[in-house]
Amino acid sequence: MADNTTPTREPARRVFATELNDATFTFKESEDDRAPVYVLLPTGEQANRVFVVGTLTETEDVGRDQEYWQGRVVDPTGTAFVYAGQYQPEAAGALRELETPTYVAVVGKPRTYETDDGTVNVSIRPESITVVDESARSRWVTEAAERTLDRLGALDSEGNEYGVRAQEEYDVDPSVYQSAVVEALESLDELDAEAEPAEDLSSGP
Amino acid sequence: MSDIQTAARDIHEEFTDHLDIDLEDVSARLERLVSEYKVPLSEARRSVENHYLDEAGLERDDLASGSEEEVSIADVNQPEQWISLTAQVVDLWNPRSDAVGQVGLLGDETGTIKFTAWAKSDLETLEEGSVYRLENVVTDEYQGRYSVKLNKTTEITEVEDEIEVGDDDSTMDGALVDIQSGSGLIKRCPVEGCTRVLQNGRCSEHGDVEGEFDLRIKGVLDDGKSVQEVIFDHEMTEALTGIDIETAKEMAQDALDTTVVADEMEETVLGRYYRVTGPVMGRYLLANEVEELTEPVDPDDVLIQARSM
Numbered sequence: 001m002a003d004n005t006t007p008t009r010e011p012a013r014r015v016f017a018t019e020l021n022d023a024t025f026t027f028k029e030s031e032d033d034r035a036p037v038y039v040l041l042p043t044g045e046q047a048n049r050v051f052v053v054g055t056l057t058e059t060e061d062v063g064r065d066q067e068y069w070q071g072r073v074v075d076p077t078g079t080a081f082v083y084a085g086q087y088q089p090e091a092a093g094a095l096r097e098l099e100t101p102t103y104v105a106v107v108g109k110p111r112t113y114e115t116d117d118g119t120v121n122v123s124i125r126p127e128s129i130t131v132v133d134e135s136a137r138s139r140w141v142t143e144a145a146e147r148t149l150d151r152l153g154a155l156d157s158e159g160n161e162y163g164v165r166a167q168e169e170y171d172v173d174p175s176v177y178q179s180a181v182v183e184a185l186e187s188l189d190e191l192d193a194e195a196e197p198a199e200d201l202s203s204g205p
Numbered sequence: 206m207s208d209i210q211t212a213a214r215d216i217h218e219e220f221t222d223h224l225d226i227d228l229e230d231v232s233a234r235l236e237r238l239v240s241e242y243k244v245p246l247s248e249a250r251r252s253v254e255n256h257y258l259d260e261a262g263l264e265r266d267d268l269a270s271g272s273e274e275e276v277s278i279a280d281v282n283q284p285e286q287w288i289s290l291t292a293q294v295v296d297l298w299n300p301r302s303d304a305v306g307q308v309g310l311l312g313d314e315t316g317t318i319k320f321t322a323w324a325k326s327d328l329e330t331l332e333e334g335s336v337y338r339l340e341n342v343v344t345d346e347y348q349g350r351y352s353v354k355l356n357k358t359t360e361i362t363e364v365e366d367e368i369e370v371g372d373d374d375s376t377m378d379g380a381l382v383d384i385q386s387g388s389g390l391i392k393r394c395p396v397e398g399c400t401r402v403l404q405n406g407r408c409s410e411h412g413d414v415e416g417e418f419d420l421r422i423k424g425v426l427d428d429g430k431s432v433q434e435v436i437f438d439h440e441m442t443e444a445l446t447g448i449d450i451e452t453a454k455e456m457a458q459d460a461l462d463t464t465v466v467a468d469e470m471e472e473t474v475l476g477r478y479y480r481v482t483g484p485v486m487g488r489y490l491l492a493n494e495v496e497e498l499t500e501p502v503d504p505d506d507v508l509i510q511a512r513s514m
Contacts, residue, residue, distance in 0.1 A: 012382050014429045051382055051427065053476065090468070105476020107382045127383070130476040135499040139478050140380075142504045147429045149511055178514055185508040 012051035014144035017078035024120035025169040039110040042170045043151035044163030053140035056104045059095045069095035076184035081123040091126035105132045145181045223261045223358045262326040262357035279315030284346035293336045293368040312370030322355035338362045376482040379428035389467030390453040392416025441492045
């Protein structure tokens with residue numbers, strides 16, 4: 001349904017934390033300074049925006065002179081790191097004020113930075129961080145699982161240049177992401193089983 | 206046969222379906238430009254063609270010949286096609302330009318499509334609610350949305366049929382990932398028929414005006430595969446956010462700032478999943494229905510797929 005006659009905004013990729021944290025290779029499609037920066041997902045797709053839903057477990061102001069907020073957003077496969085400073089005032093405000101733990105939805109740009117020891121870390125520079133409920137979180141886990149399987153299924157398809165590139169740039173065996181999908185979905189099933197008998201007690205704020 | 210005569214025959218051929226065109230008249234026009242005014246033949250030909258295009262109320266692109274056939278509105282998927290439609294006039298709008306005679310919406314069982322009739326084509330006036338057979342209309346496209354243009358050669362015949370106009374609504378499920386500027390509590394130009402959204406109290410057409418408050422959200426719905434820009438009007442914004450216009454005005458008054466309304470709306474709706482239904486106009490889906498998706502989804506099918514890979 002996307003309108004391909006206007007320069008389109010790209011979909012926000014649904015990526016589990018374990019895959020996002022491995023997506024250390026970045027590139028641009030043009031020389032222009034303002035051209036979007038992409039991370040290359042190891043399952044073979046470019047991402048200039050991601051959408052993740054998970055549990056915000058900790059927030060911390062890690063800035064020296066100015067506020068610079070770090071948030072840990074946990075999904076069934078791992079932890080994604082979110083950083084917001086003065087140029088993301090709304091997201092920084094959310095990280096400052098939100099009580100943890102809580103379910104949050106994060107829309108943002110994937111970014112990489114190299115630490116002093118040469119490790120490349122991946123994080124999200126948020127455009128928005130909003131509180132959501134458990135239904136949104138479960139829906140996201142299922143959706144991220146589907147999109148990850150879609151990417152894995154297309155990894156070796158003819159003409160998938162990002163698939164080729166991902167296999168050149170990354171040493172990881174893509175089957176680890178398939179295992180992550182299985183684990184994530186199984187964790188939902190377990191949650192359902194636990195949640196049913198305790199339904200009357202589950203009405204929190 | 207001279208070059209001029211060959212060119213004249215070509216032109217005659219191009220226009221004979223659209224105009225009562227006389228070969229001698231074509232030759233004379235070419236001859237005059239080439240012999241009398243020393244215009245190169247190619248340029249003379251262009252000029253004469255333009256004359257007839259004008260007379261027929263056509264654009265140059267319209268000359269791309271194609272067999273003109275009766276089609277359903279939902280099947281219109283290419284610009285610059287000559288087609289015929291049988292359709293009901295669903296809605297007539299006020300033309301924004303003097304060049305436009307009539308503009309509005311046609312509908313058949315398969316959907317609706319915008320139509321424009323040029324003033325200079327001098328066509329029979331279409332009545333809202335009536336059904337017409339329209340022969341020789343030309344399709345057009347703007348930002349992915351198709352329309353038809355009625356022109357001088359269009360034959361209009363009123364027919365007695367009743368048409369049950371179908372809707373061409375789209376439905377999309379996705380997460381609302383962005384709310385764009387111009388959302389929340391906005392002010393619109395009060396000039397009749399204008400309704401433009403004011404920027405800093407100014408209408409781009411009517412200048413400084415005393416605006417009228419309205420609620421709106423321009424949002425982006427994203428399912429991870431595609432994105433769709435969505436407009437929620439006053440009523441839909443209220444349904445989506447639970448904020449009505451009186452509450453919004455109070456919020457803005459308390460904060461001495463209208464942007465607090467959009468901020469509050471973002472906190473309420475961003476990152477949540479919705480099913481939105483409505484017609485797609487250009488790049489926007491105009492929401493008629495919105496429902497938050499809170500039902501649990503069953504992961505089992507995906508799990509089976511994941512295990513079997």
